[in-house]
Amino acid sequence: MVGSGTVTRFGVIGAGAIAHVACRELARLPEADIVAVADPHAGRARDFAERFGVERTLGDAEALLALDAVDAVYIAVPNRWHAPVARAALEAGKHALLDKPFALNGAEAREVVAAAEASGRCFMLGMNQRFSREVQTARALVTAGALGEVYHVKAYWRRRAGIPRIGSWFTRRSEAGGGSLLDIGVHMLDAALFALDDFDAVSVSGATHAKFGVRGLAEIDWGRSEAEGGVFDVEDFATALVRLGGGATLSLDAAWAMHQEVPHTMNVELYGTEAAYSAYESKLYREGGDGYVTVETPAPDDLEYPHMSRMQHFLDVVAGREPPAVTHAQALAVQGILDAVYASAAGGAEVTP
Numbered sequence: 001m002v003g004s005g006t007v008t009r010f011g012v013i014g015a016g017a018i019a020h021v022a023c024r025e026l027a028r029l030p031e032a033d034i035v036a037v038a039d040p041h042a043g044r045a046r047d048f049a050e051r052f053g054v055e056r057t058l059g060d061a062e063a064l065l066a067l068d069a070v071d072a073v074y075i076a077v078p079n080r081w082h083a084p085v086a087r088a089a090l091e092a093g094k095h096a097l098l099d100k101p102f103a104l105n106g107a108e109a110r111e112v113v114a115a116a117e118a119s120g121r122c123f124m125l126g127m128n129q130r131f132s133r134e135v136q137t138a139r140a141l142v143t144a145g146a147l148g149e150v151y152h153v154k155a156y157w158r159r160r161a162g163i164p165r166i167g168s169w170f171t172r173r174s175e176a177g178g179g180s181l182l183d184i185g186v187h188m189l190d191a192a193l194f195a196l197d198d199f200d201a202v203s204v205s206g207a208t209h210a211k212f213g214v215r216g217l218a219e220i221d222w223g224r225s226e227a228e229g230g231v232f233d234v235e236d237f238a239t240a241l242v243r244l245g246g247g248a249t250l251s252l253d254a255a256w257a258m259h260q261e262v263p264h265t266m267n268v269e270l271y272g273t274e275a276a277y278s279a280y281e282s283k284l285y286r287e288g289g290d291g292y293v294t295v296e297t298p299a300p301d302d303l304e305y306p307h308m309s310r311m312q313h314f315l316d317v318v319a320g321r322e323p324p325a326v327t328h329a330q331a332l333a334v335q336g337i338l339d340a341v342y343a344s345a346a347g348g349a350e351v352t353p
């Protein structure tokens with residue numbers, strides 16, 4: 001249901017660091033109006049409201065969800081609240097765009113999908129990397145067969161010193177559910193599966209390590225929530241090998257901290273029988289007549305989502321103009337793989353998601 005005319009009236013739940021980034025994108029879209037914001041931290045709610053000219057400032061999600069003047073919500077709260085808040089939003093009849101990761105585990109995620117199906121409202125996980133030029137191009141190349149048979153994907157996001165403030169909810173398992181895997185690994189995992197168009201994981205072997213945060217090292221100043229007590233009980237490195245139903249394999253590294261030359265590197269590398277594509281470098285490698293050549297990426301007008309905006313896309317989904325890019329089944333499959341990485345890491349053996 002779209003609110004007044006063609007404008008979708010948004011409530012924002014969670015006024016932390018990423019809400020400011022995401023809502024810069026939302027606020028410039030004429031079809032969206034941010035009418036309310038909810039955050040238990042009054043100062044952050046107020047800052048957000050002032051910055052985006054939002055009329056209503058509320059102390060909790062329930063109060064926002066009770067407003068008839070809200071058609072849809074963007075949810076950007078600590079992971080532990082993802083599933084409960086998304087469910088409550090859908091049960092209140094709102095469309096919901098939830099930031100990643102989906103939930104603390106697959107059971108919670110399935111409850112959200114059930115609530116979405118019962119409500120008939122749009123629910124989408126806001127996997128913003130899917131809308132990047134790099135990932136869309138990777139997908140287009142695979143679909144066009146330009147790489148031949150893609151038999152392996154190497155996906156990674158590695159930071160040298162990038163642990164969100166130690167002691168904030170990000171580094172507490174009870175609130176985050178996990179560390180680097182759920183925070184940044186999920187982006188590259190989702191992007192790789194999307195590029196391949198294969199979300200069917202047959203087996204997963206994973207390992208996690210906590211080597212820097214436990215020593216109070218490698219912190220960055222990300223996030224607006226308070227750091228309390230210095231607790232760090234999540235991983236700062238995760239790795240996995242995933243076998244996919246279509247026959248390809250996927251390797252994933254997610255590091256909040258590690259010794260490396262560059263401060264930050266992320267990529268999805270697709271290895272095919274005819275060519276390889278390094279997505280975040282926008283480089284396609286294939287054999288030329290006189291040895292190896294490097295070819296730049298196709299033109300942006302080939303992209304499925306030329307606006308490159310998850311917010312524009314979500315408006316299109318709410319208005320019924322487009323099917324959701326991130327389907328419920330895909331979001332559940334990714335969550336299932338994340339769960340399997342942790343299960344494999346804990347048990348020291350390969351698992352079936």
Ligand SMILES: NC(=O)c1ccc[n+]([C@@H]2O[C@H](COP(=O)([O-])OP(=O)(O)OC[C@H]3O[C@@H](n4cnc5c(N)ncnc54)[C@H](O)[C@@H]3O)[C@@H](O)[C@H]2O)c1
Nearest residue numbers: 014015016017018039041076077079081099100223224225
């Ligand atoms: N898509 C991306 O690239 C991206 C980037 C960063 C963060 N995120 C995700 O966004 C979420 C928020 O991250 P952040 O960096 O903004 O964290 P943050 O700590 O800066 O902000 C979280 C905010 O949520 C508020 N909050 C806590 N419980 C709440 C509740 N029940 N209802 C309403 N508000 C509540 C906190 O007071 C805080 O202001 C996380 O799940 C994170 O994984 C996504």
